[in-house]
Amino acid sequence: MSSSTVSGAIGTGRLVSQVSRRRNLGVLLREVHRDGAVSRTELADRMGVNRSTILTLISKLAATGLVREETSATTGRAGRPSLVVRPETGQVYVLAFDVAVDRLVAARVGLGGTVLERREAARRRGNDDLDEVVTVLAGFGAELVAAAPPDATCVGVGASYCGLIRAADGKVRLVPTIGWTDLDFGPALGRRLGLGLPVAVGNEAHLGALAEHERGAGAGSRNLVYLHGDVGVGGGIIVGGRLLDGDEGYAAELGHMIVNPYDGRPCNCGSRGCLEAEVGEEALLEAAGRAGGPLGREGVRGVVQAAERGDAAARAALDRVGDWLGIGVANLINLFNPGVVIFGGMLSEIYRGAAAQVDTRVQNSVLPVSRERVALRTAALGYDSTLAGAAELGFAALLADPLGALSR
Amino acid sequence: MSSSTVSGAIGTGRLVSQVSRRRNLGVLLREVHRDGAVSRTELADRMGVNRSTILTLISKLAATGLVREETSATTGRAGRPSLVVRPETGQVYVLAFDVAVDRLVAARVGLGGTVLERREAARRRGNDDLDEVVTVLAGFGAELVAAAPPDATCVGVGASYCGLIRAADGKVRLVPTIGWTDLDFGPALGRRLGLGLPVAVGNEAHLGALAEHERGAGAGSRNLVYLHGDVGVGGGIIVGGRLLDGDEGYAAELGHMIVNPYDGRPCNCGSRGCLEAEVGEEALLEAAGRAGGPLGREGVRGVVQAAERGDAAARAALDRVGDWLGIGVANLINLFNPGVVIFGGMLSEIYRGAAAQVDTRVQNSVLPVSRERVALRTAALGYDSTLAGAAELGFAALLADPLGALSR
Numbered sequence: 164m165s166s167s168t169v170s171g172a173i174g175t176g177r178l179v180s181q182v183s184r185r186r187n188l189g190v191l192l193r194e195v196h197r198d199g200a201v202s203r204t205e206l207a208d209r210m211g212v213n214r215s216t217i218l219t220l221i222s223k224l225a226a227t228g229l230v231r232e233e234t235s236a237t238t239g240r241a242g243r244p245s246l247v248v249r250p251e252t253g254q255v256y257v258l259a260f261d262v263a264v265d266r267l268v269a270a271r272v273g274l275g276g277t278v279l280e281r282r283e284a285a286r287r288r289g290n291d292d293l294d295e296v297v298t299v300l301a302g303f304g305a306e307l308v309a310a311a312p313p314d315a316t317c318v319g320v321g322a323s324y325c326g327l328i329r330a331a332d333g334k335v336r337l338v339p340t341i342g343w344t345d346l347d348f349g350p351a352l353g354r355r356l357g358l359g360l361p362v363a364v365g366n367e368a369h370l371g372a373l374a375e376h377e378r379g380a381g382a383g384s385r386n387l388v389y390l391h392g393d394v395g396v397g398g399g400i401i402v403g404g405r406l407l408d409g410d411e412g413y414a415a416e417l418g419h420m421i422v423n424p425y426d427g428r429p430c431n432c433g434s435r436g437c438l439e440a441e442v443g444e445e446a447l448l449e450a451a452g453r454a455g456g457p458l459g460r461e462g463v464r465g466v467v468q469a470a471e472r473g474d475a476a477a478r479a480a481l482d483r484v485g486d487w488l489g490i491g492v493a494n495l496i497n498l499f500n501p502g503v504v505i506f507g508g509m510l511s512e513i514y515r516g517a518a519a520q521v522d523t524r525v526q527n528s529v530l531p532v533s534r535e536r537v538a539l540r541t542a543a544l545g546y547d548s549t550l551a552g553a554a555e556l557g558f559a560a561l562l563a564d565p566l567g568a569l570s571r
Numbered sequence: 572m573s574s575s576t577v578s579g580a581i582g583t584g585r586l587v588s589q590v591s592r593r594r595n596l597g598v599l600l601r602e603v604h605r606d607g608a609v610s611r612t613e614l615a616d617r618m619g620v621n622r623s624t625i626l627t628l629i630s631k632l633a634a635t636g637l638v639r640e641e642t643s644a645t646t647g648r649a650g651r652p653s654l655v656v657r658p659e660t661g662q663v664y665v666l667a668f669d670v671a672v673d674r675l676v677a678a679r680v681g682l683g684g685t686v687l688e689r690r691e692a693a694r695r696r697g698n699d700d701l702d703e704v705v706t707v708l709a710g711f712g713a714e715l716v717a718a719a720p721p722d723a724t725c726v727g728v729g730a731s732y733c734g735l736i737r738a739a740d741g742k743v744r745l746v747p748t749i750g751w752t753d754l755d756f757g758p759a760l761g762r763r764l765g766l767g768l769p770v771a772v773g774n775e776a777h778l779g780a781l782a783e784h785e786r787g788a789g790a791g792s793r794n795l796v797y798l799h800g801d802v803g804v805g806g807g808i809i810v811g812g813r814l815l816d817g818d819e820g821y822a823a824e825l826g827h828m829i830v831n832p833y834d835g836r837p838c839n840c841g842s843r844g845c846l847e848a849e850v851g852e853e854a855l856l857e858a859a860g861r862a863g864g865p866l867g868r869e870g871v872r873g874v875v876q877a878a879e880r881g882d883a884a885a886r887a888a889l890d891r892v893g894d895w896l897g898i899g900v901a902n903l904i905n906l907f908n909p910g911v912v913i914f915g916g917m918l919s920e921i922y923r924g925a926a927a928q929v930d931t932r933v934q935n936s937v938l939p940v941s942r943e944r945v946a947l948r949t950a951a952l953g954y955d956s957t958l959a960g961a962a963e964l965g966f967a968a969l970l971a972d973p974l975g976a977l978s979r
Contacts, residue, residue, distance in 0.1 A: 327940050337940050386818050398906075402810050409908020410794050413941045416905040421898050421936055425833050434901075434936040490829050493842075497824040498806075498906065500817020528829055528842040532735050532745050533821045 184220075185564050187212070191220050192250075193562045195230055196274050197377055200247040202235065221248055227569055228254035229274065250274035255569070256315055257557030258307060260300050260322040260352070261550040263367065264288055264340060264394040265459050267296065269303035271311060272554035276378050278547070280307055288394070288458075291341045293351060301355035308358070318568050320360050321556030323367040323549040324348060325393055330412030333364040339395055339419075339432045339439075363556040367391060369406055369415065370552025371507045371542065372399025377555060379543035384502040388495045389542075390417060390488075391549070392510030394459070395431060396439040399552075400499060418443075422490045441487035444509060450480035460546070463509045467516035485517025489524025496529045496537055507542035508549070514541055592628075593972050595620070599628050600658075601970045603638055604682050605785055608655040610643065629656055635977055636662035637682065658682035663977070664723055665965030666715060668708050668730040668760070669958040671775065672696055672748060672802040673867050675704065677711035679719060680962035684786050686955070688715055696802070696866075699749045701759060709763035716766070726976050728768050729964030731775045731957040732756060733801055738820030741772040747803055747827075747840045747847075771964040775799060777814055777823065778960025779915045779950070780807025785963060787951035792910040796903045797950075798825060798896075799957070800918030802867070803839060804847040808907060826851075830898045849895035852917060858888035868954070871917045875924035893925025897932025904937045904945055915950035916957070922949055 190210060194201055201209075207217040224230045228251055235247040252273030261268040265288050270281040282303040286296070300322075308317060326338040326346075335346040349362040356362070365373075372381075372389035381387040381401065389399040396418030400407040407414045418439035419432050427436015428446060440446060444463055448454050451466045451474075469477035492504055506514035514521060518539070525534065542548045561568040598618060602609055609617075615625040632638045636659055643655040660681030669676040673696050678689040690711040694704070708730075716725060734746040734754075743754040757770040764770070773781075780789075780797035789795040793812050799805040804826030808815040815822045826847035827840050835844015836854060848854060852871055856862050859874045859882075877885035900912055914922035922929060926947070933942060950956045969976040 327938065329940075337938065339938070343939070384818075386822075400906075402815055403813065405811065407810055407907070409941070410792075410910045410944065411908060411940070413938065414794075414906065414908040416908075416938055416941070419905045419936070419938055420902040421830070422832065424830065424898055432938055437936075490832055494828040494902075497827045498808075498822065499815070500819060500822040500824075502818045528827070528845075530735065530745065530747070530821065530824055530827055530840055531751070532737075532819070533817070533824070536818065 185566060187216075188220055188224060188565045189562050191217075191248075192224060192229060192274075192565050195248050195250050196276070196558065196562065199275055200235070200249045202245045202247050203232075204245070206248065224565060227565065229565060252277050252279065253312060253315060255318045255561065256311060257319040257321060257554050258304050258317060258356070258358075259550050259554035259557055260304075260320070260362075261367070261553055262286075262296060262300070262322065262324045262348075263549070264325050267299050267303075268550055269300055269307060270550055270554070271307040272551075272557070274558075276374075276551055276554060278550075280310060282306060289341060291338060291344055291346070293346050293348060297348070297351045297355050300352055304356045304358075316569065317358055317360065318561045319557035319559065320353065320356065320358065320362045321370075321553040321558075322349065322352065322362055322364045323370045323553040324364055325367045325395075325397070327413050327416075328364055328366045328369075330408055333362075335364070363559065365552065365556055366397065366399070366412070367393060367549040367552075368397030368507075369399040369408070370556065371397075371548035372401055372415075372505075372552070373406060373555055374544055374548045374551035375505050375507065375542055376401045376404075378551070379548060380505045380540040381503050386499055386501040387503045387505060388417075388492075388499055388501045389505045389507055389548075390492070390510050392443070392463075392506075392508040392513065393549075394444050394509075396443055396510065402499070417491065417495060420491055420494065422487050422494075438487065438491040442484045442491070442510070442513065447480055447484050447513065450483050451477045452480075460509055460512070463512050467512050470516055481513070481517045482520055484513060485520025486524065488513065488517065489521040490528070492521055492539070493524050493528035496525065496533050500533045501537060503538045503540055505540050505542055507544075508546060511541040511545070514539070593974060595624075596628055596632060596973045597970050599625075599656075600632060600637060600682075600973050603656050603658050604684070604966065604970065607683055608643070608657045610653045610655050611640075612653070614656065632973060635973065637973055660685050660687065661720060661723060663726045663969065664719060665727040665729060665962050666712050666725060666764070666766075667958050667962035667965055668712075668728070668770075669775070669961055670694075670704060670708070670730065670732045670756075671957070672733050675707050675711075676958055677708055677715060678958055678962070679715040680959075680965070682966075684782075684959055684962060686958075688718060690714060697749060699746060699752055699754070701754050701756060705756070705759045705763050708760055712764045712766075724977065725766055725768065726969045727965035727967065728761070728764065728766065728770045729778075729961040729966075730757065730760065730770055730772045731778045731961040732772055733775045733803075733805070735821050735824075736772055736774045736777075738816055741770075743772070771967065773960065773964055774805065774807070774820070775801060775957040775960075776805030776915075777807040777816070778964065779805075779956035780809055780823075780913075780960070781814060781963055782952055782956045782959035783913050783915065783950055784809045784812075786959070787956060788913045788948040789911050794907055794909040795911045795913060796825075796900075796907055796909045797913045797915055797956075798900070798918050800851070800871075800914075800916040800921065801957075802852045802917075804851055804918065810907070825899065825903060828899055828902065830895050830902075846895065846899040850892045850899070850918070850921065855888055855892050855921065858891050859885045860888075868917055868920070871920050875920050878924055889921070889925045890928055892921060893928025894932065896921065896925065897929040898936070900929055900947070901932050901936035904933065904941050908941045909945060911946045911948055913948050913950055915952075916954060919949040919953070922947070
């Protein structure tokens, strides 16, 4: 993180109330959780508080086992060895779940975003049987909790879902590949887990964007666009450091931006020529003449590898899909003037195979002022961006008030 | 404004420091400036402070001549006549300027957004002679200041410009109809005005969005999309109550979203099939067979009126343009999940003539969850949205610290 002050920190010198002390504990823990190892002096600078305040905050967090101090390999300002604060991964953890179109993932994740243990299962496509999904995930959750050290505490649960989530209550309102659902997924999973913790639910691409912004290819960027390929195409957009959610949580549906209005392919949403219809898994596999072959990540990776080996049909398919993707990306850069555009999920593979086509469209169709500084990147967290974002949802209560969350 | 608390207000009961008292004066003045007449009790509720604090704040502002109290026509909670606080328009004013493609406007604007006096002149299209523009506007400014009451104070200057403005320094970097410009318009106008005040500069559509959000068709909406037709097509987008600016201030260029990639018309930006190329003034007039007739507002209004009279060519032109506009609007609703979409400038005329086409596209191509509650409206401030937004820029310093701004 490049900025020198941290939003949320309260530093009034002498008068630090109980409330702001507790909040500052959360601010400090958040810095360490995000960046992994931060020196005392850097923390004091970022939070705008003096050395004695930082020492008090660190010792309180260290006493609960949330952080530890150790000597850094590099030296500090005055040439003395610098003490750095690191997150402890043994004391607390969250459960993170990822419901993608064709797979289910669960993980136990420690402070600092470390995946400590994980489980994964295939999911039948087009299946919206809530009970089946919850049964598999709750089983994984029980195994992960049972395998945790006996003195470790589960402090939160977050879940990523491949659907449109109402921000007000976390209801899964619509899954474009299926239709209206109105699933109470979070409450159902929470009941089955039986941990006495609520399950915070977010849209998969929104969470992928959050995670890439927090600790991935968009770290330090105030404005980023994340495109997520999971059979269809979703989006998560960070505006001024915050997730774009819109009036009810349905924003950033960039997969349903129409790029091909004339002879566009029909889209799962009922429209035609949407970005998802032109660059999703199905469009790529059909164009490459591989509609009958393997689907999902394996199928998409197969096309990219075939193109690298000189397969003309695969190359032509990537050229076509890359051109549509480039139009979508150009539109998004003109709309958001972002510092970075990130390709996640299967779009990460597609961008690797079609970067030239995307870059050409960006070069030709983005206003020069917005083209000057934007970077195009693949997701640093790979296929785990969405899971990592779910873990961040799970950590939110701890980071808002560390001592309060532990005393519950 | 519907929300019951106001961001920025500090109410700690007994301990109100000098700093927060001054800030609270600004918060109160902002409420009154925006809403026109607000009761004492409503103000206390919104700001979360008690009655005695509100009385102190009101009396301080009234003593400087910024607000006045008067008995409202309606009665208060307990059946007693309620005292309302209103902005005074005689004591302070700002100068607002609007540099559009084909006209120059200047106005003296009072608290509450009241346009007290205005000047307007035609501008030669494609003319980027900074000196000529500044000379006309500074002349208008001098006239407006001379005509103001002798005891009235000019507290700020804001300007709207039809170009891409760098947020960091207000430089006009690019005008899509002209190319790179890198004009130091604000400093040049400020020097020529000689008022000792800086000139804050913003993109015309950004300012139109701000004004419609503040006191227009988007009042009370946290997320809105404003499309502005001024020969070309610009955009201003409010996200979570704040203007979408992007990394450097160039965001919301929705006019350069590609909607017609196959046989799209060439766009002034160098690309093809941009929304601006398909729905701008030129596209409409050509499609209606009126390319040789009047341009600008007159030309666009002429097409809409002809279609209303049954002119087939005008009707077909509006159908075509309305369809492209609908595609653009559908994309924007899927991306922003806004509460309201507002058509401003010449697009307000076009939407009146092509609402059915736009609505059909929205119905067919927006995800149902985002379509449920969105409203499509024309700008409540008409052609003055951009000028009103420039006035808001001018008022910013006063609203941040009323007494500080007056003592300078």
